[in-house]
Amino acid sequence: MPHHISIHNLTFQFESQSEPLFQNLNLHFSKGWTGIVGKNGSGKSTLAKIISRELVPSQGKVVGNGSSCSLSQGTEITKEEIYEFLSLENKVSGFWMSLFQIQMDTSDDYERFSFGEKRRFQLTMVLSKEPDVLILDEPTNHLDTTSVKLIREAMDHYQGIGILISHDRDLLDGLVSSCIFLEKNFYSQRIGNYTSGKKEIEREKEERIHNWENAKREHKKLESELKRRRMEASLSHKQRSKKGLDIHDHDGRYQKNLARLSGKDGQAGRLKNQIQRRVENSETKEKGIWETLPEKETIGFEWKTTKSRKRSLCLLDDKFLDFGFMNLILTKHFEIKSDARIAITGKNGGGKSTFLKYLNERFQVNGIRSIYLPQEFSKEGLKDLYQEFQNLLGAKKANVLSLIHRLGSDPKRFSESEALSPGEGKKLFVSLRFEENPEVILLDEPTNHFDLKSLEALETSLREVAAALVFVSHDRRFVETVADNEWVLENFRLTEKHLDRI
Numbered sequence: 001m002p003h004h005i006s007i008h009n010l011t012f013q014f015e016s017q018s019e020p021l022f023q024n025l026n027l028h029f030s031k032g033w034t035g036i037v038g039k040n041g042s043g044k045s046t047l048a049k050i051i052s053r054e055l056v057p058s059q060g061k062v063v064g065n066g067s068s069c070s071l072s073q074g075t076e077i078t079k080e081e082i083y084e085f086l087s088l089e090n091k092v093s094g095f096w097m098s099l100f101q102i103q104m105d106t107s108d109d110y111e112r113f114s115f116g117e118k119r120r121f122q123l124t125m126v127l128s129k130e131p132d133v134l135i136l137d138e139p140t141n142h143l144d145t146t147s148v149k150l151i152r153e154a155m156d157h158y159q160g161i162g163i164l165i166s167h168d169r170d171l172l173d174g175l176v177s178s179c180i181f182l183e184k185n186f187y188s189q190r191i192g193n194y195t196s197g198k199k200e201i202e203r204e205k206e207e208r209i210h211n212w213e214n215a216k217r218e219h220k221k222l223e224s225e226l227k228r229r230r231m232e233a234s235l236s237h238k239q240r241s242k243k244g245l246d247i248h249d250h251d252g253r254y255q256k257n258l259a260r261l262s263g264k265d266g267q268a269g270r271l272k273n274q275i276q277r278r279v280e281n282s283e284t285k286e287k288g289i290w291e292t293l294p295e296k297e298t299i300g301f302e303w304k305t306t307k308s309r310k311r312s313l314c315l316l317d318d319k320f321l322d323f324g325f326m327n328l329i330l331t332k333h334f335e336i337k338s339d340a341r342i343a344i345t346g347k348n349g350g351g352k353s354t355f356l357k358y359l360n361e362r363f364q365v366n367g368i369r370s371i372y373l374p375q376e377f378s379k380e381g382l383k384d385l386y387q388e389f390q391n392l393l394g395a396k397k398a399n400v401l402s403l404i405h406r407l408g409s410d411p412k413r414f415s416e417s418e419a420l421s422p423g424e425g426k427k428l429f430v431s432l433r434f435e436e437n438p439e440v441i442l443l444d445e446p447t448n449h450f451d452l453k454s455l456e457a458l459e460t461s462l463r464e465v466a467a468a469l470v471f472v473s474h475d476r477r478f479v480e481t482v483a484d485n486e487w488v489l490e491n492f493r494l495t496e497k498h499l500d501r502i
Contacts, residue, residue: 003064005029005051005133005161010060012043012050017416021046025060027189029133033155033162033175035194038182039451040423041413044165045073047182048135051163069131073138073422073449075118075376077125082107085125093128100124100150112325115142115375115445116348116474120150127154135163140171141448142375144347144474167451169194184410215286222282225275301406301434301457305467308338308439313368313468314359323354329493336440340468343483345497346490352472353444355489359470360442368440371433373426375444375472382425389414389428403431408454423449430458443471447478 007027013020021043029051036044049055051062052070085093086104097104100120104110110118119142126134136155140148148171155162155175166172172179172194179197180189188204190197314336321328328351336342336359344352353375363370377385389400401411407427414420420428426449441462447455455478462469462482473479479486479499486497 003031005062005064007051007062008060010050010062011058012046012055013058014416014419016419017413020058022057022187025187027180027187029064029161029163030178031159031161032177033158033164035172035176035179036163036165036182037167037172037179037194039408040421040427040449040454041409042182042184044182045137045421048072048137048163048165051133052135066133067131068133068135069126069129070135071122071126071137071139073141074379075115075122075142076378077110077122079107079110081125082110085128088128090128092130093124096124096127096154099154100147114349114351114353116144116147119143120147120348123151123154127158131160133161133163134158135165137165138167138449139164140166140168142348142445142474145476147348148474167449167455169452212286215282219282219286222275222278301403301461303441303461303465303467304435305437305439305441305465307466308368308468310338310368310439312337313340313440314362314366321355321358323351323358326351326354326492328355328489331493331495334487334494334496336468336470338439338468340440340470341482341484342470343479343486343499344470344472345474345479345486345488350489351492352489355494356442356444356470356472363440363442369436369438370440370442371436371438372442373429373444373446375448377422377425377429382420382422385425385428385432386414386420388432400428400431400434403434404428407431407457408451421449423451423454426450427454438467440468440470441465443469443473445472445474447473447475 005028007025010022010025011020012022012025025047036047038044046055048070050057052068053062054070086107100123102117102121102124104121110121113121119139123136123139126136139151139155143151148168152171152174155164162175164172164176174193176193178189178191179194181187181197181201188197188201190200312335316330316334318330320330344355346352357372360370360372374381389397392400401414404414404427405411407430409424409427413424414428426446446458450458459478459481469482471482483499486499488495488497
């Protein structure tokens with residue numbers, strides 16, 4: 001079993017991109033958990049794929065990444081992989097199946113699982129392999145509170161080299177002993193958890209900004225000095241030049257020759273050259289600091305919606321709803337009004353996503369304009385979104401790129417690369433649907449895959465949106481920030497819960 005992984009002078013660039021994603025990257029991973037954090041598109045998942053040998057770096061090397069196993073953000077796995085795992089039936093796999101409460105007889109059962117149940121099964125598969133190096137990419141996405149606690153317990157017991165990519169601050173603070181912060185043109189690795197590392201990073205950002213401002217002032221001062229020296233050198237050159245002297249002006253020519261021999265009048269030119277070199281060095285220094293500065297953030301957007309003229313958009317007044325594989329019992333009459341802010345909560349596998357899809361279909365049948373954001377996009381779904389974006393022309397494409405930027409991602413990546421991360425896929429979906437003016441917005445786990453800054457922007461926008469809002473979420477902070485009402489779906493029953501406001 002390796003005791004560490006080292007990355008030496010690593011550079012990586014996608015063929016479709018004009019500049020490297022990583023350049024001269026040097027990192028170290030020891031036993032225990034190391035966190036990797038950064039914006040959507042900063043290269044977190046790409047770095048994980050390089051470590052697990054799914055991608056080959058353009059330059060540099062990775063040492064010590066022998067037996068590794070990784071869990072990506074998606075939930076797509078083949079029936080062959082499931083069948084092979086179920087055929088093992090050893091003590092290790094049985095332990096994890098029991099811990100994560102997985103009930104599965106055949107590979108066909110997987111398709112009937114909720115996203116949260118699929119995630120638990122994927123974690124069971126990778127943990128059962130007992131790898132030397134374990135890479136988990138957003139492991140708590142889709143999971144309810146109980147499942148997150150189980151994941152935390154499982155990760156606590158892991159004895160190898162663990163690499164955790166996550167936007168879950170509580171998980172990072174509770175597990176990692178080292179944290180890598182990825183930014184555009186800059187990276188840093190810190191000993192300690194996320195919060196302590198973040199404080200150091202923020203302090204150093206302010207220091208870099210201060211150093212750049214000082215370098216900029218110094219550069220400007222030297223340029224002014226250079227301008228003055230140039231004027232002096234020009235005047236000195238005129239004083240030493242014989243141009244314009246009469247050929248018989250022997251005294252004048254003697255004075256010019258004397259000045260040249262003494263070198264006194266040439267001093268201005270030499271001083272000018274010295275200042276010129278200082279200006280060039282100052283410019284290089286200023287540029288070097290500027291390249292490490294944090295990106296200027298223009299986060300935040302206002303979703304263009306209008307309140308529906310209809311007072312009530314949907315009334316559920318039956319005793320139960322028949323979804324085919326389950327009946328959902330309604331404990332009262334449930335109504336979605338034009339100004340609703342409703343969170344749907346409950347455990348994994350309870351039918352929340354099915355219920356949200358039902359509501360969307362009902363809105364469409366009744367002619368109510370709706371936008372529905374699914375919990376996950378398949379690889380084909382992401383390709384379709386990207387193709388829709390590429391087909392846009394002129395101002396429409398520019399508007400989408402502008403909104404992507406305001407959601408915290410680099411628009412350049414969307415123009416150069418089709419390999420979008422799940423978080424970037426969600427941002428692209430929101431940007432493409434931005435001007436559709438729905439009467440109701442339905443979101444299934446909208447906070448999954450979003451980085452922290454983008455999540456804050458989304459929260460602010462949804463609080464101000466004029467349309468009705470119905471969303472599924474396990475993120476309590478998000479629920480309490482955005483929702484006015486909470487519908488709880490558990491044990492095939494839908495109940496309403498009062499949200500206390502302080």
